[in-house]
Amino acid sequence: MKHVSRTSFFLILAAILLLAGCSTATPAPASAPAPETPAASEAKPSTDSQNKEIVLATTTSTQDSGLLDAILPAFESKTGIKVKVVAVGTGQAIKLGEDGNADVLLVHSRPAEDQFVEQGFGVDAYDVMYNQFYIVGPESDPAGVKNAKTAEEALQKIAEKQATFISRGDDSGTDKKEKSIWKNAGITPSGSWYLSSGQGMGDTLQMADEKNAYTLTDEATFLSRKLGLAVLMQGDKALLNPYGIIKVKSTGKPELADELISFFVGEEGQKMIGEFGKDKYGKGLFVPDAKKR
Amino acid sequence: MGLPTEVLEVIWLSLQVTTTAVFIGALIGIPAGALLGLYSFPGRRLAVTIVYTLMGLPPVLIGVIVYLLLSKYGPLGSLELLFTPEAMVIAQVVLVSPILAGLTLSAVQAKERTYSETAKSLGATPSQLVWTIVKESRKGIWAGVAAAYGRAISEVGAVMLVGGNIEHHTRVMTTAIILETRMGHYETGLYLGLVLLLISFVFNSFLMMGVLEQINAKRRKM
Amino acid sequence: MPQLHLKHLHVAIEKKSILTIEQMSLACGKIYGIVGPSGSGKSTLLRVVNLLQKPLTGTMNYWGEEVDLASLSHAKALAIQRQMAFVAQQPVMFHTSVFDNVAMGLRYRKLDRKTIRERVSEALQLVDLADRIHQQAATLSGGEAQRVALARAIVLNPRLLLLDEPTASLDPANVSIFEQVIKGIHQQRGTTIMIVTHNLPQAKRLADHCLFVHKGRIVESADTSTFFDQPQSQELADFISGRMIY
Secondary structure: OHHHHHHHHHHHHHHHHHHHHHHOOOOOOOOOHHHHHHHHHHHOHHHHHHHOEEEEEEEHHHHHOOHHHHHHHHHHHHHOOEEEEEEEOHHHHHHHHHOOOOOEEEEOOHHHHHHHHHOOOEEEEEEEEEEEEEEEEEOOOOOOHHHOOOHHHHHHHHHHHOOOEEEOOOOOHHHHHHHHHHHHOOOOOOOOOEEEOOOOHHHHHHHHHHHOOEEEEEHHHHHHOOOOEEEEEOOOHHHEEEEEEEEEOOOOOHHHHHHHHHHHHOHHHHHHHHHOOHHHHOOOOOEEEEEEO | OOOHHHHHHHHHHHHHHHHHHHHHHHHHHHHHHHHHHHOOOOOHHHHHHHHHHHHOOOHHHHHHHHHHHHOOOOOOHHHOOOOOHHHHHHHHHHHHHHHHHHHHHHHHHHHHHHHHHHHHHOOOOHHHHHHHHHHHOHHHHHHHHHHHHHHHHOOOHHHHHHHOOOOOOOOOHHHHHHHHHHOOOHHHHHHHHHHHHHHHHHHHHHHHHHHHHHHHHHHHOO | OOOEEEEEEEEEEOOEEEEEEEEEEEOOOOEEEEEOOOOOOHHHHHHHHOOOOOOOEEEEEEOOEEEEOOOOOHHHHHHHHOOEEEEOOOOOOOOOEHHHHHHHHHHHOOOOHHHHHHHHHHHHHHOOOHHHOOOEHHHOOHHHHHHHHHHHHHOOOOOEEEEEOOOOOOOHHHHHHHHHHHHHHHHHHOOEEEEEOOOHHHHHHHOOEEEEEEOOEEEEEEEHHHHHHOOOOHHHHHHHHOOOOO
């Protein structure tokens, strides 16, 4: 092991030497956003407000489930504001906000959202809706997750049996939720049965199906895929998944951002969110519960 | 991520997968390209067109096809190869074989006109003729190997699909870069990208050195 | 008994007639000079004899073996090809050492390493390039490369040596070495040689017998002194005197 880390040290050294040339040229996007952003926002507004475009950074789940496709056209036709959706992991979505590359965030990781607001990157945070997480797995349920009473107990059973579990491992909201349940269950999952896919929910579900494995999934993505996996655990309080919408403080178009947020938390938007998926799955995929934080 | 051993593991897997794939691809592509370049037979022009078309095959499409073949519900599902390094090797072999065949084809064709008559009049059998021209075209063929290697190691769509980007198992440099970027770790992504660039540079330098070495070694004997 | 006999030879490329020879015989152990203006079909004749170009019709009797040139099997062609050697106007050097270039034909014939080494160094001595044996062939001068090409041909001990304007692009010093080697080989081994040239003094110096090829036909064939001193046809007379414009 020692040798390995030594070699790697040299490798990194080599890379850093290479990096040294670039890093001075690239403005470090992570650090010091506050002093930079006002200048950036001043440069933009005139052209942007004419274009009436806004960037919404959100998680893959809202796009993959079809929710945004279902409700955004109504907003766009009503206000004439074009919403450009960047669907990424929660980690990247928040990063996009920090770097001033998005105007509004629609994400689902409460601790990360709170931190984002506390650090002064975001304002006007609202709860928008929540959906459920499921623990899904093969119909045969080798670990006996069906008999568990709580999500923690379910994961404990999986760990005991060393049944294959696929984690997204991409720092997304779903990934963070999964990690927090493991933590509450007092388990640090590791070993060949615990795989980290590093991919989105859809791909991870596909992989779980291929490998007869368990995984934690949001309801919307799961229902939108036709797979051989069964829902083995649902309804536990730990499996609720609240979404928040936050205005990026450094946005150059605060008015447009406000319009989008009020649409999501307003009566019309909330109704559409509640209706979404009823025709297709027999029940709504998201439960609207707008309130100011 | 961030731990050097993990980075090293990802780099090592990238090298293993791509080297294996290029090696297998060379065993398929170089002879195929040489035959297409030096022999005429019915359907040759069609075959050449197909090879050149396949050279431009989008990696993601290769990924989808290999995925469907290896999927649990696919025709080769029983082999249980999906989401393994072997699956990534298969996808990359499909990616690099046409490249190697096509570049070998044009390399030998460039030499064919001048050298094949000389070899023939020296009494070469058809197989000796092919071997002589292939040796004579080695520079062009090496360039093809370098191009194939660079294409394979920097490819992301197909390996993501069929490998699955599983940590400690099928995560390679390109899929790691995607993941780091999605998590907002742009610096780590950039850092991995630079390592990838460094590997490409070192690999191409070795190839160039190998070609030069061949010439110099013989000169020194004088 | 002639050692090389061509009959009813007709070569055409895309319906354009290139070369027509009703009959041609070469005796063993002589040097034949083939002269004529550019584009007359001299080189084509050599390529056909070397089996590099297929005629429309024609038979060849090669040291007693009769073959139909228009439909020749690979194996038979190879067997005959391996009893002759060819030197083209521009030397084609493979990108490897001088030794490997000269050894190539012997390796094709699967001779053992020791024999190959001996014969290659002998051949290189003949062309006075023994000291270049390990040099890269690509780094040779034009004249040296042509001499290596000659060594590569004579190392095969061919019955018939075909030379296609071999000294056309050489300087006088190299021309002289080249001609001496050819004479030496001919005297030592009794090799039959066909040399295409438009250098008439060279034909005079080397050849026992000359053929005049003009517009795809052999117009005249005679031993060298008769050929130059008493040309029978007007064309040859014009050609020798330099009056023929081509």
